[in-house]
Amino acid sequence: MENYSEGSKFEFKEDEKAIDCIVRVSVTVPLFWKSDPRIWFLQIEDQLRNNKITAVWTKYDIVISTIEAEILSEISDIMINPPANDKCDTI
Secondary structure, eight states, X not given: OEXXXXXXXXXXXXXXXXXXXXXXXXXXXXXXXXXXXXXXXXXXXXXXXXXXXXXXXXXXXXXXXXXXXXXHHHSHHHHHXXXXXXHHHHO
């Protein structure tokens, strides 16, 4: 038996199980603190945890995308060849 939601273009069958889906979450990341990077990383960790972001590559990408070019040039070797583990800790 098929169930249709009024006005819906999606068809659901009773025997189908729910599937995983990808949901994009917007994270507000504070500007990089040159004077105290440790506090900056703690703020980012809080934002990621609050938004339930757990994927290592996603965390790494968010961190890298918010660091200024001047700082990125200092860590370019890490970006070019990121470690297998502890990517953000290495930065």
